[in-house]
Amino acid sequence: MSKNNGTNKLNRRNFIKTAGVASAAAGLAPRLAFAEDEYSDNILVFVFQRGGIDGLSFLTPMDGHPDRGHYNALRVNGTRIPSASLQSVGNGWGLNPGAAPLLDLWSNNSLAIVQSTGLPWANRSHFEAERYVELGTPGNRFTNTGWLTRHLQSATNLPDSMVLPAVVTESTIRYSLLSEPTAVTMRYPTSFDLESSYYEEEQEAALAEIYDLGSDPIDVAGSQALAAQAIVEAIDWNGYVPSNGATYPVRPDNPDRLTSFGEEMKIIAQLIKEDAQLKCAVTDIGGWDTHNDQGNLPGDGWFYNNVRDMSEALLAFFTDLDVPSPNGKSWADRTTLIVYSEFGRRVFDNADAGTDHGWGNNLLAMGGGVNGGQLYGDWRGLHDDALFQGADVWATTDYRTVFSECLLKRFHNNKIHQVFPGFTAGEYKPLGVFSGSLIAPDFADPEIIFRHGME
């Protein structure tokens, strides 16, 4: 049993007290000081589309675009979207009809789409690709922290202590926040409670103190969980009314209940407006692995319905946040949201009216500080020579470029070498997706951050 009993074991408290030396040994850059600034107030929301969304069915070349002919020749088995059904965003591109709600954000310049992004090389395994994206270390699947974990660790403008800085609206952690001790994983806030009854206070007090007695990872985890529970309990979840009439999407078979993604975005919106110092939120929207019967069009199309659910929820989210916050800006202006997926899908469809795994894909950036209303990225086209292995959209922008630009401009965290170790200055080619004062990125050699456990 881990205790301060003089044996050669890691004691967290002692470790922290001698932070200067010990934390360097563990590879954490000791921060000698921090200073909050206007960027400390900003919030990053990361939405992961699980399964590899078919980017070509989300943003599609219309008639008149040079690739429309290729598109028509590639999408022959029930996945082609007629040009007339697409919602134009200019330059010959159109959004899937399900994304109509996003046009509001597009036209007020709050939505930017970066095309042809991806991992630095094609990896068509969900399992591998999503790990690489979220851990932020393509090629290294054993990294034990996520990119957002390292962002929170390395940012110099965040306070020492925050109430609820990181939340995942799922029941278990996501790789983006792997090993972040303050991350609260919570899918149903009103159920996030021990519900012990009879001497509940005495029992919970005892349990919290018991976890405080120890200092190994399980003790820390328990302490954090109980503290998180107290905070979540203090919020009035049932009494929440979205602002500005924001309408989150409801389930088709149960209109009294929001869709799963709708629920999750509403939880995040409420948490942001609770002013609980939320800095990062991570959530998923699933159902994108459309190998069969993709259904790109209205009339019970699976993909269409999923796009619609996502789009309605995202519009509602920003509508809901469009109220003033204590620092004078609206919450919407303080919140930047990135939507991403592990890969795109093959340019040609398969015999089952679906699509298989591919590579290059769209990245959506929305909200505060986004130079929206534009497409970014180097789209090479759909002709055979432009494709990877004649099958996939080529990823011409490393996704880390966009994520880094976001951290730099919106959060003023320039410790790119810590957040994305191995990502070099030469690979960072910002596209101007985000606005914010320039701060020079720091690509200096990282200290050793990754371990498989402290020795």
Add this chain to the structure above:
Amino acid sequence: MASSKSPKALNRRGFIGASAAAGLVSLSSAQSASAAKPSAKFKKLTTMSPAPAQAFVSQTPPPMAPLVFNKAAYGPRPGDIDDFNALHGDPDTALSLWLDSQLNPVDAADDDLNDRLQALLDSVDPDDNAAYDTIDKTSQELWIDHARNDDYSTRNRPVWQMERLVILRAAYSKWQLREVLYDFWFNHFNVYGREFPTYGMMPHYDAVLRENIFGNFRDMLKSNARTATMLYYLDNYANTWPRPNENYAREVLELHTLGAVENYYGAVDPGTVGNNSKGQRAGYTEIDVFEFAKALTGWGVEDSTYDAADTGDFLFRAERHYDDWDEAPITVMDVVLTGTNGTDDVDVILDYLADHFGTARYIAWKLCTRLIGENPDPAFVTLVAEEFYDKRLEADQLKQVYRFILESDPFKNSWGQKVTRPVESVVRAWRASDVDLTFRIDDSRSNSIWYRLDDTSHYPFGYAPPTGYPDENAFWQGSGPLIMSWRVITYILKQNDIVNQAQQTNNGLLQANRTARKIVQFWINRAMGYDFPLDVEDRIVQYVTDILESMDPGYMGNYETEPLDTFTDTLEVTNMDGTAKNSKYQQIIRGVVGLVLMSPEALRR
């Protein structure tokens, strides 16, 4: 509410400043105008600590019996530890004897489980009679009666029953090791329970897996590949020539056999992949995935398509199988197929994969991760792999591999390397507190427990992607899994009539010995089988004495050492009608049991 003591002195930035301890955000005056202050209602502060937080800290191992029952079983029931120790005075020998028995389970001897199922059949309640009425159906019956049924309840009945049967077995089966291994293999060959045809076919899928747990991996792989469940889940039923669907081919290589951890070479020329130590092509590439998909074309289900009957049986459609042999053979790593041999085309490849050392290494690593801990010693994993590989032609290959792992020093020294996942925490609590409930459908108490288990996101057949539930501590140490697991446990403990903790205490302790201290020790020993650290035990005792003191403040005696009869009627365990009494005594004890079962020790395995 958690205590209002000052927050832990853990601080993300490594600085324990007075301001952090007091729970305020430190703001310099210059920034106060632009920085936000949290709402006043948040008095509590979550202080932070730097990552990584999941480092394993070596633990003093408990004695052999609790070690084995928590790592190779779902936790001890009262009496299990004594029975284990009675096998032999030497712990290593006791372990060996325990394994002799557990590795050779006899269904007919599974008394408690069998009696419970029989009691349902004998019940006067028709719901109970039918509570498990699909689990022994044949695969054709399941297909026709359930998978193909339009009615929502009818088609889902088998998966609903199986979800509960898995928990029931874990709680009550004598063959605990088999249940632990079943969970491992189910996750290895994961399918999602709530889609066609799995919701109707689950009893059959389950049976096919279980048949091979102590046999040979090759048989497990080949029988699994023929199930309608797997053929649909990973789309191979729709894998036809000339437009193949590679989903299943990919996952067999990536998840079921070689694994992508060491053996996936990506989009490279297979000719550039060297050989492993056994002279086999070391790993697979994207080309091998595609070639394997070609070989798998035509493997499907007798599901009424293409003029077939509708039975749900495996069906090979030769006319949908690859037939471009004049153009090119099929080459999957070292296997070259030059002409169709019906289903042998695939079986040859599956045999090759079952014989592949890469498969041995991948499965060895996964088994060690499950039974021992994260990041198992690579040298030991190699030894396990060699055992797997050496015994690959033997009918009891897997039995030998499990024994190899479980009798090893790495296993015996691995206490605390894993954190329990929600189902494991809940079943451990169930067994430790001797809950008496035959978990089943159409029973309101079972349903209430089920909903809460559902909220932990860790319930049987509930993981949609083929990777199965993660086996990494980082996932299960999060606030969500912990709070939601504890919520299930507290709920179960409140059900006095099926878990009369006061009665159990009285059965275990003479009245004079029912002191706060001894009651706490009784439950620690009963639930865990070894002593807790003294400070933890002290704090649980204090929970009791604080309550007693609040009932009778100013009493000059000793709350800790005087029997609880002095303060509350400890004989109040049942009502006049024999049902459990929800007395103060019961409530206090419930708090003790809860603290024991939610303590850090209860999360270790």
